Each structure stands twice: as structure tokens, then as C-alpha cells.
Amino acid sequence: MKFLTRVNRSYIKYGLLVFLIADFVIIAMSNFIIKEEIDQQLYLESKGITETVKKHGDFRNIYPTDMVSSIGYLDVKKDILKDTLLYDVNEDEMLPYRELTTYKSIEGEHYKITTRQMLMEFDDLFLLYTTLISLVLLLIFVGLLLFTRRLNISLWKTFNTNIEKIKTYSFTPPSKLDLAETGINEFDELNEVLSMMSGRLEKDYTATKEFSANAAHELQTPLAIIRNKCENLFSDSDLNKKTIETIREIYLSADKLSGITKALLILAKIDNGQFNEKEMVSLNEIFKYWMNSFQDVIQDRKLDVSISAVDNCQILIDKRLANLLIQNIFVNSIKHSRNGDQISIFLAKDYFTIANMGEVAILQPGMIFNRFYTESPNIGSTGIGLAIVKKIADHYKIEIEYTFKDFKHLFTFNLKNC
């Protein structure tokens, strides 16, 4: 719920309460005051009637408001003030009256003087006051609403621009979280906390990034040395077979290590969002490119690779990552094919599949995208290729499905959500 909506809702709740109380109090009070007034008037009239009777010895009754009747002494009581209902012929209904009955002795005669005043019916009174109060409160509320809305726009303006800034903020330089002053203490305090937090995070992020980059880079120099020293040894002619094998293993391990660190660095870079250029890339083109580039290997292994497409499979992606994705999934298929096998690639508008032949299903299909998981025992498999594929796919919300059917490993890449 928006802040303003929330405030307005509580205004309405509170307003209704105030309205009810005010309505009740005002009606009760006005009722009381009106009755007081009427009672005073009734006394005055009764006094007037007494005067008239004194002067003239008689009084013409006016029904139902002013009436005098002679009574016996026994009937003399105290003054009685009460509400009463009288039938009205014209209106054909009972109407409320306030009635004062006084007993007076004039010139030895006893009289009962009754004066009445018509009262406003309660429902009329209620309606009148409620309407009045509602109107006033409504005016106040509408005014308040308009006022807060205008105030709101100016108050929240900086806040909203800051929100937009935070939304587009990323750790990659040159982005720096620079929030505008709002002039409101609470907001400014929030800004300060956010700026501090982002500063800390940026530091951590840079440190992590530097660490992974350094770890990957600094390893390459010693690896280059190992590799080159081995190569120099290869030209020695007086080595025995065992030594040769040992050197070869050192050489290949150095290669593998170099590959692993580079792959890990790539994974880290994808995680850090360092590949964030985007363009429309046709995967058909990229598949063709890699097919071309692997042509010699494909021919040498007598593989039958077919690319069929019913549509141009396009995706908004960093081209480098698109290349990495296709290269790795393609290499994976080639590697796990025997000589003379078929590899079929199929592209549609929003998905593509790649299938290579196999004897048995992968034992643990849930594991194949994990780093360093490999079910092939050969030395060249690091198990990182598919991890890179998975990482890139996740980065762009591409769904990967693996199935094994009719002796085919089939990978389906669904691009609907990216």
C-alpha cells in the first residue's frame, strides 16, 4: 500500500469516528439547549396567561398551546414539565410537544394552566445535524486530501528519484550510489545508511573481484614457466621413458590447471555481472561459426553434424557469453561422441536443442551442471564446460532440460523467459 493511501485510510477511519462522536454530542447538546429555551418560554407564557386571567378574570383557550381550566383546591400540585405526544388532525400523526402545567390561585380561584410548544421531531433534528456535520467534515477531508497530495508530490519527489537511482545502481564502476538530499531527516538518515551500506558492499565486491582475478592471473605466470621448462626438457634426447612420461604428465597437468583457473575466472566474472553488454544475437549464426571452427575435428572424427532451423533463434545477450555458451555445449557434444556419431542441432524461434548419441543415460543428470562433475574418465575433461553453460543460462533465465531417449543425450534450451 502506498504511504499516501495508508494515511488517507487512517484519515477516513479517524474521520468517521470523529463524525460519530460529534454527531452524537452535537445532537444531544442542541436537544438540551432547545429544551431549556422552550421551557423558559413556556414559563413566560404561563406567566402571561396568569396576568391575563388576573386582568380579565377569564382566558380564551388556544388548543393545544395555551389552555386554562378551573380546578378544585385538592388538585393543586407542583409544576410539571414533560414531553408529550398529541394527535394532529391536519398531519394525521402524533406530534411531539413540550408541556408545562402550573397551578395558580388567582382571586381565590384555583386554575390549572397548561402551555405547550411543538418540538422538532427527533428524526428531523438528526437529519439536519448529521447532514450539516457530514458536509463540514467532508469539506475538511477533501481539502486535506488535496493538500496532502500536493505536499506529497513535493515531499516524495527527491525520495522517488533516489529510489530510481538505487534501482539502477550496480557495483560495477563507474556506478556510484550518490543520493540527493531530501531535506527530511528520516529520509536523509535512510540515505546515509544506504550509502554506507553500498560503500561497504562495493569494497567487498571489489575485493572479491580482485581476488578472483588475481588468483586466476597470477597463477598463469608460474604455469607458463612450468610449461616452457617442460618444453625445453622435451628437446633433451637422453631421458629415459619413465622421466618422459613424468614430464608429460606435469606438462598436461599445468595445462589443465591453467584451463581450470581461466574457467573459474569466467564463472566469477559472469557472477559479478562483468559481461553486461547486450545486443540481439542470432544463435544460428553462432552455431554456424563454431561448426566452421570445429570443421577439422568433426571431419577427423567422422562426425555427422547437422544444423537445422525452422526460424532465426534470436536472443538479447552479451555476444561473448553467447559464444561461450554455444562453444561449450558444442564441445561437450563432440567430446562425448564416438567417431562416426551423429550430432544434431535444431533451432526454433524461442528454443534450441543439441543431441549427441550415447550408450547409456547419464547416471546423475542432476549433477552434470555442477562444477568439476564429470562422468568421463579421460584426462581432458575438467567438468567446468557445462558449469559455464549453466551459469550463462541462469544469468539470462534460459531453462535447460536434459533427457536421454533412443540412445540420444538431448539438451533443450528454452529461451521463453529471457
Add this chain to the structure above:
Amino acid sequence: MKKEILIIEDDLTLQKTVSEYLKNYDFQSTCVQTIAAGKSLFEKKFFHIVLLDLGLPDGDGLDCISFIKSIWDQTGVIIISARDQLEDRVDGLNLGADDYLVKPFHLSELNARINALLRRNSQSEDQILTFGEIKIDPQLNQVHIGDKQVDFSRKEFDLLLYFIENKNKVLTKESLFEHVWGENSIFMDNSDFIYTHINRLRKKIKIHTGENYIKTVHGFGYKLDNQ
């Protein structure tokens, strides 16, 4: 005349390995560890080739490419760096570097790249390389055996040139693969891929010379040798 090479690399062991290797090929190497030292040497003397590491103690090697080119535009700059090619390769080449080698590299590959660059930068000199009766002209992509021109496919030509540039040195399967196919050796593990191509080249040379110059060095790779 010996070709002068300046190596700007902060790792002493790598410096030594590279310069010793290049000595075998008649290159005269000078080694420095920092950009500053490299720059001061550079103002005094012409180097044909600069091998430049990027992560140096006093800055980024990328920053001194334009400096080098501004003093001697004839100097070839080869970046040798661990930074992965996804970004820095493009940067380096945009800044005027002539080539880019990613660590860990093969020394034989470095040698081939240096030769290619020298060929590109020198206009006049005779560039034909010979090995026995084989003459190879990298400019015209021609091979003469004896006095007959022999046709080689692109890949075969690349392999032969690589062998001749690194004659009498053992070339590993991995370095051959990387040199010709430009990929790392992802397919090397379970295929006789290189063997097929080497065999084809062998046969062709044997037909025309009667000799088998490309020797198999068991467990390592191959060697071009006329002993």
C-alpha cells in the same frame, strides 16, 4: 645482424626462460621488470620487438603501447598476459599492439609469432625460409621443394612453417594444435587428430624428397630434423 628484443616482464624466472630460449634463435634479449625501466631503455635504442606483460609493478602495460609506437613505429609489440582474451585482447590490439599471447604460452608459438611480426614489419629482406631442399615463402604462401612448386593446403602450410621456424625442437601435440587451430587443446585428449594431419604432411614431403623429416618423439610430440 641480431634482432633486438625487449622483454618487459616482472617475473624473473619467466624472463630468463624466454630470453634463453630466444637466444637459440639468434635474438638478443634485454630484460626489464618495470614500465619505467622499459621506457628509459627505449629512448636510447631501437628494438625490433617488445614483449610486454600487462600486470606490472608500476602500472598497466597497456599504457605504454602508445609511448612505444610514438618513438619507434617500426617496433612490433606483442602483449604477453594472463588476462583472458575476452576483454583485454581487444583493448591491447585497439591500443596499437601487434599481437597478443595468453599465458601460459608455448615458446615455439612465441617464436612463430615473433617471426611473423618481423616479416610483416620488414619490407626489403628476403623472407624465404629454407630447410634442406624445402623453401617456404610465407609472403606468397608458396613452397618449393628442389626447384618444383608444391601445393599445400592452408593447414598443412601452417604446420610446415611452424615446424621449419622451430626446427630441431620438439613440438608438442598441444602446441601444434593451438598454433594451427587457435583453440586450446580441448579435443586433444581422446583423438589422433594431430596425428592424422602430421601424417598427411609427412607423406607429401616424403613423396617429393624421399626423406621423412618429421620425426615422432615418443610421448612428447614431433620434431623436424634432418639428421
